[in-house]
Amino acid sequence: MTLYREDAVVLRSFKLAEADRIIVLYGRTRGKIRAVAKGIRRTKSKFGARLEPATVVHAQFYEGRNLDIVTQVETTQIHSTFRSDLARYSRAAILLEAVDMASEEAEPSPALYKLLVGALGELDRAGNPLIVPAFVSKLLKLEGVQPMLEHCVHCSSTTGLVAIDLSRGGILCDNCRSGGFMSEEARVAMQHVFDGHVRHVLDTTPEHVADELESLATVMLDQHLERRLRSPKVLHQHLQSE
Numbered sequence: 001m002t003l004y005r006e007d008a009v010v011l012r013s014f015k016l017a018e019a020d021r022i023i024v025l026y027g028r029t030r031g032k033i034r035a036v037a038k039g040i041r042r043t044k045s046k047f048g049a050r051l052e053p054a055t056v057v058h059a060q061f062y063e064g065r066n067l068d069i070v071t072q073v074e075t076t077q078i079h080s081t082f083r084s085d086l087a088r089y090s091r092a093a094i095l096l097e098a099v100d101m102a103s104e105e106a107e108p109s110p111a112l113y114k115l116l117v118g119a120l121g122e123l124d125r126a127g128n129p130l131i132v133p134a135f136v137s138k139l140l141k142l143e144g145v146q147p148m149l150e151h152c153v154h155c156s157s158t159t160g161l162v163a164i165d166l167s168r169g170g171i172l173c174d175n176c177r178s179g180g181f182m183s184e185e186a187r188v189a190m191q192h193v194f195d196g197h198v199r200h201v202l203d204t205t206p207e208h209v210a211d212e213l214e215s216l217a218t219v220m221l222d223q224h225l226e227r228r229l230r231s232p233k234v235l236h237q238h239l240q241s242e
C-alpha cells in the first residue's frame with residue numbers, strides 16, 4: 001500500500017458503516033480526495049473534531065483502490081468563528097459546496113486550493129460581505145468563465161440593464177431579461193469585483209448593495225454549477241463516483 005501526505009480542506013463528510021465516515025477533502029496537490037476515517041464516530045476516536053468541514057489539515061492517507069484511508073490528521077487552521085457565527089458558517093458552507101461541485105477527483109488545481117484556503121481564512125478573520133462575491137469571481141475565472149457585465153449579451157444595449165443570466169453569458173436589458181434581477185449599483189460594483197478591486201468596493205459600497213452583491217454571487221454560482229452539472233462529461237464522472 002502507498003502512503004501519502006497532503007495539505008487539504010475538509011469539504012464534507014457522510015456516514016459509512018457503524019463507526020466510520022467518508023471524508024471528502026480538497027488537497028493542495030491532489031485535488032478532491034475521498035477517504036474513509038475509521039472509527040471516527042466513536043467517542044474516543046483519535047480524530048476528534050479535526051475532520052469537521054472547513055478545517056484545514058495536514059493528513060496522511062493510505063491509497064486504496066477505491067477509497068483512500070485517513071491514518072493521521074494534524075489541524076492547520078480551525079476557523080473557530082464558524083462554530084458560533086451562523087452567518088459566517090453559512091458563507092463557509094457556500095464556498096465548500098462550490099469547490100466540491102466544481103471539482104472532480106484526479107483533477108488537481110493548486111490555484112483552487114489556494115483560493116479556498118484564502119477565502120476561508122478571510123471569512124474567519126473579518127467575515128466581510130464581499131468574500132463570497134470575490135470568491136465567485138475568482139472561481140469563474142479559474143473555470144474560464146468571463147461573464148459580460150458591460151452590455152446586454154443579447155442586444156448589446158448599454159442602458160436598462162436589469163438581470164444576469166450566466167447560461168446566456170452575462171447581463172441582460174429589460175427587453176431581453178432572464179435569470180436574476182440586478183440593480184445598476186450592484187452591476188457597477190460587480191464589475192469592480194471581477195476586475196479584482198474588492199478593497200475599493202468594500203470602501204465605497206453601501207451595505208444594501210454589498211448584500212445584493214452577495215446574493216447575486218450565489219445566484220451566479222448556482223447558474224454556473226448547474227450548467228457544469230448538465231454537461232455530459234461531468235455528469236458521467238459524477239455518476240461513476242457516487
Ligand SMILES: [Zn+2]
Binds near residue numbers: 152172174175176177
Ligand atoms: Zn437586450
